[in-house]
Amino acid sequence: MTVAEAAAAAGCPAHLGDAFGNMPYPVYKELQEAGPVSPVILRDGSEAFLITRYDDVRACYGDLRLSSSLDDAPKPRGAGSLAAPPVGGLVLRRDEVSGHMMINQDPPNHTRLRKLVVPSFSAKRVNAMEPHILRIAKELLDGIDGSTGPVELIEAYAKPLPVMVQSQLLGVSPDKHDAFTHGMDELTGGKNVEAAQRGLDLIKELLAEQIERKRLQPEEDLLTTLVQVAEEEGRIEEIELLAAAIQVMLAGYFGIQSMIGNCVYWLLKFPEKKAELLADPSLMPAAMDEIFRFDGPQQPGSNRYATEDIEVGGGVIPKGSLVILSVSAANRDPRKFPDPDVLDFERENAAEHIAFGSGIHYCVGSRLALKVVGLATLALLQAFPQMRLAMPEEELDWELRTPFRGLSSLPVLLQ
Template sequence: MATSTPPNAAPNAAPDATPPGRSPVDPAELIADPYGAYGRLREAGPVHRVTGTDGRPAWVVTRYEDVRQALGDPLLSLDKRNALPGNYSGFALPPALDANLLNMDPPDHTRIRRLVSQAFTPRRVADLREPVRRTAAELLDAVAPDGRADLIAAYAAPLPIRVICDLLGVAPGDRRDFRGWTDALVAPDPQRPSAAKEAVGAMLAYFGQLIARKRAHPEDDLLSAMIAARDDGDRLSEDELMSLTFLVLFAGYENTVQLIGNAVLALLTHPGQLAALRAEPGRTAAAVEELTRWDGPAPLAIRRFPLEDVTIGGVTVPAGETVLLSLAAANRDPARFPEPDRLDLGRSDTAHLGLGHGIHYCLGAPLARLETEIALDELLTRLPGLALDADPAELRWRASMRTRGLIALPVRF
């Protein structure tokens, strides 16, 4: 994104050019420092019409109350068919992967979410506590003798991958390069423009074979239950079944990888907060909420398209244009959180939007919270002397404005 207009500009006016060197939404800065970049937009006004790197317009919403209300507004559609022709240029998935909850409105969204939400009830998530703890312990036991590790590759990534595969019923021998596939979609390599297409093809082939095996030999797992729901009651189309499998696997671990990595980095760069958490390990669940507010996995919510002209923060947004809700800006809004840029694990008010709000609230949020809580507890218990093994300024972030996550997190212990 490179240019913006004042909040009171005419809705359909072309954006004014931002003076060179003063762009408040430079793409590189949004990756390196989304809180500073979106924060400047928030201070300048509640809603900004910007021009994306693809040359298409979008509206960025920055303030907590506006973002929270917009997240639950039924007039803001997730269905790409409600975008103005030529206005939206998101990556085009084939129908077999595109018919998922991130592209749906009620009633289809309600029907499909009700089915899969059975896997994430508080009771079922609570039943996963000990299996998650055992997996975390195994991963840390494997690296403990080395004294050094990349905590993303050795811990933050494999932990949620194992958990979600166990939930779906994917046997260890059947697991593939899920992280490589999702990296190709979320943070594409400009040197390999064909990588995203190749990843989609690999996922289609893999999920097709996996569903066929589960249909032939059903077990007591989520994927078998979803197949049975389709085959017995015809409640899911084949594309919906494939897309839902993709989404549960993708969203079931992608956000959690970033959440764990960002949380560990936050603690290692705030030694006073780390010491306080070590002194009171029973506070880890509450700490996860503040860590999510302070540096969550998603700077932006999934894009929306108004079904009719809507007013957000006093600004009229035309029907069909792209609306981007900045969770990063909302979670650091001083009108909602005192001293929002300060990490405070003792903060009593942590009503953040880091995992969304409304009917599109993150389906796997209870599981992500549980995994992050256990990941931190086990890490601080099993790796004494844990410290960052690199200059924080030299850490590399994934090249994506949609997700906030480290490529690697070198630590010593």
């Protein structure tokens, strides 16, 4: 009996434990077939309702009865009175900064904050970053020596690249890269609550220091823009400024790291797809949409909180419940994407994936993420066209760092 069948038969929820992170898609398929709403238990013991079908997930993103605000969050099991959603499978205490992150806001505050951040991710601004992204990729690739054996690609390339790109966007001092990396690894590593809280506190401290530096030395970057908006127009509070900076850094770090690793893995698993891109790099935008649909980084999905009893696809979610909108399950829904488990760069509706969310909560950094992952992946393939896995694929280890999933390591042979 499958996980979903056993859960349905016993009236018990499915348990999304550590093994789920290795390959969640068979579990999603079972849950989709079982019904529109699935009760689940997360790794930390929290109970939730998982929405897995494409049309339902899209509709739920636009349902304001499903709140993003931490004020509406249920109290997780074993947590204190000030609890934030699980990060890396861990429940942290809620503080002022987490409560003011745009991802944890509903309209009208969400609308106001989003309008302030969106211009920094315009097509013009993102395209202007392309030379910087390529320079960073080249610097990292020039430092990789594959002549003596396997190279660990996550540590050598996928991990440092997004830190350097996000630092360029925000205007963070290069000498702070290592400290930021350490803080984000602590926060999302899933070791224990204490380590995760230390990581969050370190990131807050570092960004507060960088914000103060921008007041004294303004530059052409996102932090300076937010500081100026706060000081000149009064449309953003100091705590919101810090929260926005933290959200941009966190989302762009492990999300992009995960997707570079995911992209490379699938292109090595299906070498004919790698050959397609090397033969015709103009396929990269379509390939990015399809790979983000096929194996996007967000797992299991976006947290919401039911402010009243809600019916979804004939199933009822009780008021006060934690609800997870599973974009990754939705992107493998055969009702929307025929043959969803096939990686197809010619898929006509691949761009309709919802790996970046939907509606008012569509990720403002999606354009940058697609640009960075596409450029970084293509640069890597072109630098090392003979690249292949250095170990059997079944021995690779996947990490589930709420809300992202990616490879913890990716050993490759370059020659």
